[in-house]
Amino acid sequence: MTANIExxxxxxxxxxxxxxxxxxxSIKANEFMVFLGPSGxxxxxxxxxxxxxxxxxxxxxxINGERIDTLPxxxxxxxxxxxxxxxxxxxxxxxxxxxxxxNISVSPDVISSRVAEAAxxxxxxxxxxxxxxxxxxxxxxxxAIGRAIVxxxxxxxxxxxxxxxxxxxxxxxxxxLAQLRNRVRSTMIFVTHDQIEAMTLADRIVVMNNRKIExxxxxMEIYSRPASRFVATFVGSPTMNFLNVGLTEENGFLRxxxxxxxxxxxxxxxxxPKAGEFALGIRAEAVKLANGVPATTTGKVDVLxxxxxxxxxxxxxxxxxxxxxxxxxxxxxxxxxxxxLTLDGSRTHLFDTAGNAWHNEEGGHG
Ligand SMILES: Nc1ncnc2c1ncn2[C@@H]1O[C@H](COP(=O)(O)OP(=O)(O)O)[C@@H](O)[C@H]1O
Ligand SMILES: [Mg+2]
Numbered sequence: 001m002t003a004n005i006e007x008x009x010x011x012x013x014x015x016x017x018x019x020x021x022x023x024x025x026s027i028k029a030n031e032f033m034v035f036l037g038p039s040g041x042x043x044x045x046x047x048x049x050x051x052x053x054x055x056x057x058x059x060x061x062x063i064n065g066e067r068i069d070t071l072p073x074x075x076x077x078x079x080x081x082x083x084x085x086x087x088x089x090x091x092x093x094x095x096x097x098x099x100x101x102x103n104i105s106v107s108p109d110v111i112s113s114r115v116a117e118a119a120x121x122x123x124x125x126x127x128x129x130x131x132x133x134x135x136x137x138x139x140x141x142x143x144a145i146g147r148a149i150v151x152x153x154x155x156x157x158x159x160x161x162x163x164x165x166x167x168x169x170x171x172x173x174x175x176x177l178a179q180l181r182n183r184v185r186s187t188m189i190f191v192t193h194d195q196i197e198a199m200t201l202a203d204r205i206v207v208m209n210n211r212k213i214e215x216x217x218x219x220m221e222i223y224s225r226p227a228s229r230f231v232a233t234f235v236g237s238p239t240m241n242f243l244n245v246g247l248t249e250e251n252g253f254l255r256x257x258x259x260x261x262x263x264x265x266x267x268x269x270x271x272x273p274k275a276g277e278f279a280l281g282i283r284a285e286a287v288k289l290a291n292g293v294p295a296t297t298t299g300k301v302d303v304l305x306x307x308x309x310x311x312x313x314x315x316x317x318x319x320x321x322x323x324x325x326x327x328x329x330x331x332x333x334x335x336x337x338x339x340x341l342t343l344d345g346s347r348t349h350l351f352d353t354a355g356n357a358w359h360n361e362e363g364g365h366g
Contacts, residue, residue, distance in 0.1 A: 002029045003063045003077075003154035003187050005050065010059035012045055019045055021211040022059070027189065032181055035191045036198040037208035038234070043191040046208075047157050050189065051080045063154060074104075079148035080157040083164060085140045087132040087147075094119075094128040097147045111150070118149040121183055138169045145180070155187040162197060174200060195235045199223070207231050225359045229351035232281050238312055241287065241323050242279040242351070254350065256280050260317040262297040267346040267360035274352075281349035284312060287325040288342050289333070295340035299323055304335055315339060 005027040012020040020042045027033045035043040048054040050061055052073030061069040068076050087096050094115055101111045119125040122142040132140055141161060148156055161177075162170045178201055181188060192198055198205045199219045207214040207222060207230075215227035226232035232240045246257040249270040256264045258280070266280070290296075299315025302322075311331035315323050325341055327333060350358040 002185060004029045005155060005187060005189075006060075006062040006065075007046075007050070008060045008062075010046070010049065010061065011057050012042070012049060012054065013057050018211060020049075023213055024059075025206060025213060025216060027187060029187055030185050032188045032190065032201060032203045034198040034202035034205045035189065035208060036195060036205050036234070037193065037214075039193055041208045042211060043193075043208060044159055047080070047159055047189060047191050050155075051078055051157055052076050053080075077154045078157060079151045079153040079155075080159065081144050081148050081161050083160040085132075085144040085164075087140060087143060089132050092129050092131060093124065093135070093143050093146075096132065096143055097150050100147060100151055114150040114152070115146075118146040121149065121180065122146050137165050138173055141165065141173060149184060153186070155189065156184075158188065158190040160192055161190075162192070162194075177201060195237070199235070205235075207234065209234070225357075226281075226349065227357055228355045229279065229281070229357070230355070232349060232351065232357070236283060238284050238324050240281045240283050240349070242281050243321055243323070245278055245280040245350075247273065247278060247350075256348070256350075258297060258317070259321045260297055260319045264296055264343050264348070265345045266348045266350070268348065268350055268358050269361065272358040273350055273356075276352050276354070279351045281351055282343055282347060284324040284326045286344040286347035287323060288344075289313075289325065289327055290340035290342045293342045296343040297341055298338055299325070299341050301333055301335055301337045301339060304331070304333065306331070313339065315341065 007023060007025050010020060010023045035046060037043055045054060049056050052071065056069040060067055097115045097118060098111045119128055122145060124139065124142050124146060127135060127139060162173055165173055174197060190201060202219055204216060204218055205222050206216050209230050215222060215231050222231060222235055226235065244259050248255045250265060252270055254266045254268045254270045256266055258264060297317055299317050301313050301315050303314035305312040309329050311327045311329060313325040313327055313333055315325055317323060333339060346360055348360065
């Protein structure tokens with residue numbers, strides 16, 4: 001079973017505080033959609049409204065064309081997996097998984113075959129007789145997912161299900177979720193504040209901030225063509241460099257005057273931006289040591305971060321603007337060095353203070 005989910009003009013208030021303001025979005029059948037945004041931006045609230053655990057103050061939510069926001073949670077045919085797992089401690093794993101089905105009087109034969117199938121899929125068959133207290137965090141997590149799978153819901157909702165796991169297990173469970181997703185064809189909505197989880201799991205990402213949706217797109221659309229400075233800041237690590245620039249035009253494309261007075265030719269069409277203050281965005285991976293290529297400018301290396309496969313150089317330009325550059329893993333640069341930097345003008349973005357963004361010509365990359 002699967003479902004497309006339509007959210008139209010949804011608003012949520014707590015007292016006088018509006019936490020979601022007129023949100024609209026469509027989730028396709030079988031899509032893995034991730035709600036990404038900082039803590040407190042309303043991700044869980046939106047998810048809980050879809051599940052029926054919170055009321056909708058304005059707007060509608062529909063599944064396969066039928067309004068569900070007026071239905072009680074039990075009639076929505078949706079399963080939710082919480083960060084806290086919410087397992088019954090006194091019940092075995094098998095009973096935890098079967099409980100919801102017994103409640104709606106599914107026949108015992110169907111229940112045991114669904115539990116066995118979910119256990120096989122999640123590789124927890126050997127744990128079925130244990131109690132949650134005898135399981136690791138990762139195993140409990142799987143039981144919570146198994147409990148959702150046996151319901152054969154139209155959609156799965158996950159609220160930060162990896163947040164309670166340690167770093168190594170988080171990565172492993174993330175990969176397992178991606179694999180599970182290929183076995184269980186169903187609509188899935190996954191909430192996280194972790195941009196790496198969003199990038200690695202999503203078909204599409206909804207970036208949320210400050211009561212609103214900032215952007216909806218595939219991971220690479222979000223990464224390569226962030227719709228606002230907020231999105232550009234939130235997605236990608238290290239965070240994108242921003243430089244206050246003055247703009248001129250050359251052959252239909254913008255030329256940026258960097259804060260230290262040097263100039264950079266961009267691949268952004270000059271027809272787009274209107275007057276105002278602009279920040280030029282460029283990711284560290286598009287800022288390299290000049291090494292024979294004509295340099296754009298020079299920076300002094302203040303901090304050096306060795307990541308093994310590459311090295312991040314936190315440099316400051318003559319005027320003090322900080323620019324993070326990327327060098328090879330075995331970088332020979334030292335703190336205090338004055339380095340010549342080449343900024344790749346074909347990989348720049350432009351942001352104004354009103355939340356608009358412009359990018360290089362279509363076909364270029366991040
Ligand atoms: N039951 C509630 N009563 C009042 N305010 C709430 C309630 N639940 C959430 N909020 C507020 O709504 C906003 C969004 O919360 P939430 O959806 O939990 O954010 P997120 O999941 O993105 O971290 C926050 O400012 C939070 O404090
Ligand atoms: Mg939350």
